Amino acid sequence: MSPPRFFVPNFPREPGGQLDAAESKHAMQVLRLKVGQLIEVFDGAGLSAQARIASIDNKHVSFEVLEILSNGPPHGVSLEMAVALPRGDRQKILVDTLCQLGVTRLQPLSCDRSVAEATANAIERLNRQVLETCKQCRRNELMIVESPVTVNELVRMDSVKRRIRLLAHPYGDVPELFDVLCRRDGTDVQQILMAVGPEGGFTDDEVFRLVSAGWQQVSLGPRILRVETAASALAAIALAVSNSSRASGGNIIE
Amino acid sequence: MSPPRFFVPNFPREPGGQLDAAESKHAMQVLRLKVGQLIEVFDGAGLSAQARIASIDNKHVSFEVLEILSNGPPHGVSLEMAVALPRGDRQKILVDTLCQLGVTRLQPLSCDRSVAEATANAIERLNRQVLETCKQCRRNELMIVESPVTVNELVRMDSVKRRIRLLAHPYGDVPELFDVLCRRDGTDVQQILMAVGPEGGFTDDEVFRLVSAGWQQVSLGPRILRVETAASALAAIALAVSNSSRASGGNIIE
Structure with missing residues (x-):
């Protein structure tokens, strides 16, 4: 199975970032993800990356970027x-x-x-x-x-x-x-x-x-x-x- | 607007036929059609016709065929x-x-x-x-x-x-x-x-x-x-x- 994907506008390519409140809640309460698990993040403008959950506090999930998967839209059409x-x-x-x-x-x-x-x-x-x-x-x-x-x-x-x-x-x-x-x-x-x-x-x-x-x-x-x-x-x-x-x-x- | 369509398996090309109980009910109670109104009937095998409601009794709508619109499936694909x-x-x-x-x-x-x-x-x-x-x-x-x-x-x-x-x-x-x-x-x-x-x-x-x-x-x-x-x-x-x-x-x- 592919790792779950999260929308993170303007995420930095390194070292990582934070899921917003809604995405964090989904990750913690619905998907029950733990520190160390792999996820994918995408910025909605064509950038996506493989990432790992680095920490989880009460309200937010933080991640570190492991590898950029996509740098832009797939084609010119x-x-x-x-x-x-x-x-x-x-x-x-x-x-x-x-x-x-x-x-x-x-x-x-x-x-x-x-x-x-x-x-x-x-x-x-x-x-x-x-x-x-x-x-x-x-x-x-x-x-x-x-x-x-x-x-x-x-x-x-x-x-x-x-x-x-x-x-x-x-x-x-x-x-x-x-x-x-x-x-x-x-x-x-x-x-x-x-x-x-x-x-x-x-x-x-x-x-x-x-x-x-x-x-x-x-x-x-x-x-x-x-x-x-x-x-x-x-x-x-x-x-x-x-x-x-x-x-x-x-x-x-x- | 195009006339409402009814499914009538094996309908005769002339002079006409009868809608089944479910189609008759739909025509009478939902669409509230009256004698004389135009409908279309199709047989599910490619035949369709313009028809007119000829009579309505307690349970059934009868129609007369006016013109065959389609004689078979539209293409050979x-x-x-x-x-x-x-x-x-x-x-x-x-x-x-x-x-x-x-x-x-x-x-x-x-x-x-x-x-x-x-x-x-x-x-x-x-x-x-x-x-x-x-x-x-x-x-x-x-x-x-x-x-x-x-x-x-x-x-x-x-x-x-x-x-x-x-x-x-x-x-x-x-x-x-x-x-x-x-x-x-x-x-x-x-x-x-x-x-x-x-x-x-x-x-x-x-x-x-x-x-x-x-x-x-x-x-x-x-x-x-x-x-x-x-x-x-x-x-x-x-x-x-x-x-x-x-x-x-x-x-x-x-």
């Missing part, structure tokens, strides 16, 4: 998803799944047909879920869950050059995501921004604004997918294509 | 997943997601490290979930959830010729799923069988049995994915490659 949040527990499933898959950033989207408001409390809860997921799936850099924006704001704030911008809106004669990603100049697929609308879909007006700003519609096939299923499937496919393209140094299709 | 079921609600998420994505058949797998037993009750509950998902996502052919098998039984029962058999086991120098699917003769990717192990992974012995029988190991990247996340991501990627290959009539990569 950037995948940002702008998603109209689903209701209730499905928000948590969405965040958990996208974080495991390797999505860089999640931008909650307030749409005309949105069913859930991304309140400050909700965003905070989702960022806590990200931490849990990072501990489980051994991801060292946090997936950032941003404050919500409208489609208009999304169009205005997107200023990254040469980024592929796609919206999942499978109405009309729309190509499948995979074909769109494979049939363009492969060097482009390292920077992707994808938008997924609410259950009822984007309104015509929202689609018009996005398409007018250069976004391209993509489909995922004939079925109606739940928001979190669509977002996860899009992310899995896009990351597979991006990582493969990056590994091969360019184009996927000749 | 066959993706079967053999998965060690996760615990509790995550079983339901697994089935719901794989069904939406278009997986043909789900084969629960009893592994040495399995955490959940696929009892007859569990299988029945999962097949009920399939029905719910098919109604929601407009899928017309059911995803079959089979009775569980062991890895040994899986190896023995797999007799489909020329099918790609893959196991998610990302240890050692294992290629990513996407690269494996893209780098082989494209005509093969219409028939895929993929196995996903339990949380602790397949045992060495299970991997040996599968690899000895011609199965190929694939990876999904550096992170540790939950069973249902791994299965869904594998399915999304495999179906994207298969459908694209089928649409283009053969190879994806020259």
Whole structure:
């Protein structure tokens, strides 16, 4: 079994540091760790290390760093998803799944047909879920869950050059995501921004604004997918294509 | 809004038929449908039709078929997943997601490290979930959830010729799923069988049995994915490659 992982923002590479109150409590009371046991610590920005518990007092666990395991994010692919949040527990499933898959950033989207408001409390809860997921799936850099924006704001704030911008809106004669990603100049697929609308879909007006700003519609096939299923499937496919393209140094299709 | 969908096994193409007791109750008491309203019916084998409610008596809703919408499964791709079921609600998420994505058949797998037993009750509950998902996502052919098998039984029962058999086991120098699917003769990717192990992974012995029988190991990247996340991501990627290959009539990569 791999050692348990703890989130320690800004931990020094040597000689070590201290778990915060919540992480210390988890280590002592739930996992019942003792002095000398191995743990892993990660800073949420790509740094992780093997460490050993050096001391335990009433409230805090201190550790010494043994070996740096990872110095930064694993690859150069950037995948940002702008998603109209689903209701209730499905928000948590969405965040958990996208974080495991390797999505860089999640931008909650307030749409005309949105069913859930991304309140400050909700965003905070989702960022806590990200931490849990990072501990489980051994991801060292946090997936950032941003404050919500409208489609208009999304169009205005997107200023990254040469980024592929796609919206999942499978109405009309729309190509499948995979074909769109494979049939363009492969060097482009390292920077992707994808938008997924609410259950009822984007309104015509929202689609018009996005398409007018250069976004391209993509489909995922004939079925109606739940928001979190669509977002996860899009992310899995896009990351597979991006990582493969990056590994091969360019184009996927000749 | 699309009309509500009802499952009617073996419905006649004309003139119409009757919803069973449970579907009738749902139509009358939950959706409060009336005579004359439009519905959709599907038979779970690929046939679907637009229909109109012709009569409602105490216990049953009868309908007349107006137009056949779909005559069979949407494409020739066959993706079967053999998965060690996760615990509790995550079983339901697994089935719901794989069904939406278009997986043909789900084969629960009893592994040495399995955490959940696929009892007859569990299988029945999962097949009920399939029905719910098919109604929601407009899928017309059911995803079959089979009775569980062991890895040994899986190896023995797999007799489909020329099918790609893959196991998610990302240890050692294992290629990513996407690269494996893209780098082989494209005509093969219409028939895929993929196995996903339990949380602790397949045992060495299970991997040996599968690899000895011609199965190929694939990876999904550096992170540790939950069973249902791994299965869904594998399915999304495999179906994207298969459908694209089928649409283009053969190879994806020259």
